[in-house]
Amino acid sequence: MPLGLYVHVPFCETKCGYCDFYSVPLGDRATTPVVDATLRELADRTKAIPEPIRTIFVGGGTPTLLPPDDLQRLLSALGSVARQHAVEEFTVEANPATVDEPKARQLVDSGVTRVSMGAQSFFPVELAALERLHSPQDIPPSVETLRRCGVRQINLDLIFGIPGQSLDSWRQSLVRAIDLAPDHVACYGLTYEPATRLTAQLHHGHVTPCDEDLEADMFHATVDVLGAAGYRQYEISNFARTGCECRHNLLYWRNQPYIGVGPSAAGCVNDRRYKNVPDIAAYVRRMDERGRAEAESEALTAEMIALEMVMMQMRLCEGLSVTDFRQRMGVDPRHKYAAALGRLTAKGWVTATCHRIALTRAGMLVANRVIAEMVTGERTVERSLKVL
Numbered sequence: 001m002p003l004g005l006y007v008h009v010p011f012c013e014t015k016c017g018y019c020d021f022y023s024v025p026l027g028d029r030a031t032t033p034v035v036d037a038t039l040r041e042l043a044d045r046t047k048a049i050p051e052p053i054r055t056i057f058v059g060g061g062t063p064t065l066l067p068p069d070d071l072q073r074l075l076s077a078l079g080s081v082a083r084q085h086a087v088e089e090f091t092v093e094a095n096p097a098t099v100d101e102p103k104a105r106q107l108v109d110s111g112v113t114r115v116s117m118g119a120q121s122f123f124p125v126e127l128a129a130l131e132r133l134h135s136p137q138d139i140p141p142s143v144e145t146l147r148r149c150g151v152r153q154i155n156l157d158l159i160f161g162i163p164g165q166s167l168d169s170w171r172q173s174l175v176r177a178i179d180l181a182p183d184h185v186a187c188y189g190l191t192y193e194p195a196t197r198l199t200a201q202l203h204h205g206h207v208t209p210c211d212e213d214l215e216a217d218m219f220h221a222t223v224d225v226l227g228a229a230g231y232r233q234y235e236i237s238n239f240a241r242t243g244c245e246c247r248h249n250l251l252y253w254r255n256q257p258y259i260g261v262g263p264s265a266a267g268c269v270n271d272r273r274y275k276n277v278p279d280i281a282a283y284v285r286r287m288d289e290r291g292r293a294e295a296e297s298e299a300l301t302a303e304m305i306a307l308e309m310v311m312m313q314m315r316l317c318e319g320l321s322v323t324d325f326r327q328r329m330g331v332d333p334r335h336k337y338a339a340a341l342g343r344l345t346a347k348g349w350v351t352a353t354c355h356r357i358a359l360t361r362a363g364m365l366v367a368n369r370v371i372a373e374m375v376t377g378e379r380t381v382e383r384s385l386k387v388l
């Protein structure tokens with residue numbers, strides 16, 4: 001089965017208030033040691049893999065913040081992997097105003113085919129609530145630069161459910177994103193992750209979270225507005241023009257294997273899952289001393305694999321493949337989860353055919369609850385859970 005490759009670059013200009021990805025402000029930190037260590041891990045993990053790598057995704061953090069020399073060394077190594085394995089999709093994450101023309105050309109010359117840009121909103125007050133550094137005016141020229149330099153596919157990330165955001169402003173952000181003609185749009189509901197500044201502000205009563213019904217309306221507007229503009233929803237939060245779905249993320253959602261390199265990166269190959277230490281100094285030290293920097297590693301049991309399949313595949317509009325599940329687990333998921341599926345289909349949240357078990361649009365609004373009920377077999381009591 002083809003593999004995905006994820007590379008984590010743990011630097012950002014500043015830390016956004018809602019973000020719980022592992023990244024630190026770049027400041028005047030030296031980036032060379034962690035890039036060196038990441039390249040060593042890349043060489044080690046790719047030297048003896050049984051299957052070809054199909055996709056590369058460089059995320060973080062803000063990979064395009066790396067100084068030119070370190071970025072070039074990383075991209076050159078990944079470009080070699082891309083050529084050697086005939087990689088189909090090579091994505092780099094970027095933020096508006098972090099990609100100028102020389103950097104965009106550097107990406108394209110290294111084989112990058114797709115840039116995923118964190119636009120998030122087209123309203124200054126909403127970007128300020130998220131503690132984003134860029135302004136709405138930065139987004140169009142960044143997209144234009146990437147296109148002019150030959151980036152084949154562009155994704156724009158947007159966030160709804162921001163404190164103070166209205167249904168009208170959310171619709172306007174969607175329309176302004178569509179005006180830029182991206183190939184792919186990802187729309188995530190804001191989540192209050194533990195240990196973030198935004199969550200601390202919530203606990204201190206300094207922010208008022210978006211009303212649940214308003215957030216549901218925003219989700220429905222997302223599906224309708226993007227659908228009318230030709231962006232097909234293929235996962236709860238992801239929309240694409242035909243043929244422009246993110247192959248790397250599809251690989252996660254379809255429970256295919258992937259390698260992760262860099263601080264905090266995770267991987268799962270041959271049903272063994274690992275996660276690297278989420279600390280730059282510890283990562284570099286462990287790579288120097290042991291040649292590996294895994295903080296945790298476990299062999300997945302059959303029950304864990306079943307859980308992963310439900311959790312990931314149910315996010316897709318195509319849903320959980322009955323055939324795939326039966327082949328891997330030796331049991332029909334419609335039988336394994338029969339009691340929960342009976343309740344969930346009666347509520348109109350799930351449809352089940354002989355090929356697929358999938359969320360309905362109403363089910364997507366309570367996706368976490370549906371998935372929890374399937375895998376625990378117990379009725380969940382929460383009124384609703386966030387759209388992710």
Ligand code: SF4
Pocket residue numbers: 011012013014015016019020021023060061062095118
């Ligand atoms: S730019 Fe992205 S990765 Fe960096 S802190 Fe902000 S949300 Fe997190």
